[in-house]
């Protein structure tokens with residue numbers, strides 16, 4: 001069942017059914033094709049496959065049936081024309097940049113991006129003549145003002161990490177359209193289960209499939225989904241440069257997609273309850289969670305997302321010492337910077353994910369020494385509260 005012949009199915013059906021192409025054995029589970037290359041019937045067929053005159057598989061750096069299945073399913077879930085899977089979230093972003101830009105081009109990006117994404121745009125791509133202006137992304141005028149005649153790409157991530165700022169996708173999309181600039185959204189934090197940026201006017205979505213799409217902390221993966229004119233260019237880069245997704249990882253992610261919505265809903269519900277509880281705890285100065293009425297962009301978040309998502313942050317009174325005490329008092333929540341897992345994780349951004357940027361840049365970004373981020377999993381929320389209450393009491 002490919003997305004193109006089944007546009008009428010609802011998202012839940014597509015999540016478990018899209019992309020299935022059974023072999024003659026009629027297997028009910030999705031087959032996994034662990035093969036690096038494919039054989040041809042004849043010299044003429046080999047030539048036709050290589051030239052592209054005949055459709056079909058050639059070599060797994062280009063594609064593989066298991067990867068195709070995952071791409072078809074994710075495209076269906078994002079409402080995208082096409083999807084190209086990559087080896088990781090970062091290689092998805094790199095592939096998009098390499099496929100759509102050249103030396104001299106300019107990017108406008110939000111200042112609250114994932115650390116490696118910031119380094120990619122601000123550091124690596126600048127070595128090749130692609131410059132980036134980072135803007136305060138909640139301010140639409142900042143996007144408009146940053147445009148130059150060389151601007152080719154707008155790039156954002158919403159909600160942002162770790163402060164959960166919500167960026168107005170439709171608003172930024174309108175500015176991009178007017179300027180003739182490609183608009184990409186990193187949809188990692190919400191996933192298509194909670195937010196569909198393409199419906200709001202974005203041209204392309206990028207993913208770290210490592211996070212919620214797999215959802216169980218098993219494999220790395222990434223994807224670029226959107227208009228075919230864009231993904232075709234991404235594919236040309238990928239088949240030559242090689243940051244291709246492995247069939248094994250594609251198969252694991254394919255399985256992850258089947259349970260994505262119910263995981264996202266349950267983890268979001270846990271996050272909302274935990275956020276409300278944290279707001280009422282002595283020693284917690286502020287909670288950042290789009291699902292809370294106290295969040296500055298709560299109304300926007302509720303318009304563009306189905307729920308607040310599963311990630312929240314909070315400021316502990318007493319700075320680093322107090323925050324570390326909360327981290328070190330946990331017995332259940334994993335102390336790790338990863339997110340998007342069924343197991344809850346806790347991290348101190350100022351000394352881990354955001355430890356390499358200057359103290360001044362951290363202060364500007366609002367990432368204080370008392371800030372903690374939790375990616376809420378599927379545990380019973382009462383156990384999570386107890387795990388945090390211990391540290392808050394010792395603080």
Ligand SMILES: *Cc1c(COP(=O)(O)O)cnc(C)c1O
Pocket residue numbers: 088089090091114116117157161186188189207208209210211220221222
């Ligand atoms: C983790 C992450 C990435 C990078 O993904 P990898 O799979 O680790 O390469 C990109 N964007 C966001 C928002 C992330 O959380």
